[in-house]
Amino acid sequence: KQEVTQIPAALSVPEGENLVLNCSFTDSAIYNLQWFRQDPGKGLTSLLLIQSSQREQTSGRLNASLDKSSGRSTLYIAASQPGDSATYLCAVKGAGGTSYGKLTFGQGTILTVHP
């Protein structure tokens, strides 16, 4: 059964700081990994999608990497801003076993960027 873990559970940083969020998963049989952002009481906003054959993806100040063999991904946020404050979720789409075709989510990292 796929399990996804995100570290740290919460992070508070001053504006302008570069930061790294970590995600690990137990089963490397995945189609892709997706990073989402969720604001309180809202739905999920897709930030980056990395296919299993890719190593990284970039969008603006965001960069995500994937090391499928070790079951790890990192989300790098450059020059953080107060508007980046949200919960960041990592999810993997299973390609085998009982997780086949399903998105399995981590518990999220709550990010607070203070002015």
Next chain:
Amino acid sequence: KAGVTQTPRYLIKTRGQQVTLSCSPISGHRSVSWYQQTPGQGLQFLFEYFSETQRNKGNFPGRFSGRQFSNSRSEMNVSTLELGDSALYLCASSVGLREHEQYFGPGTRLTVT
């Protein structure tokens, strides 16, 4: 292009009742998935529909069911509601199955009293 829409956005029901939630995917998307989000369990997969057929199912009791129509719109039904069914129900759509990116709607907040 319009995003994923879900109706209603908020719902209050009494234990024992049943409820139907609706999801309209992004135009051209044929896959619709449903997820339940609670503070204790996080986000959990309920089921996925593609071309009006259930393709995948999570580990939820039979009280949770769904369907998809020919225009790709989907409904989720929960019968005999329990207090523990209180959650944010999220719908996601994608072009197809497997490797495609999923786009989420704003969710339906269900409260069972």
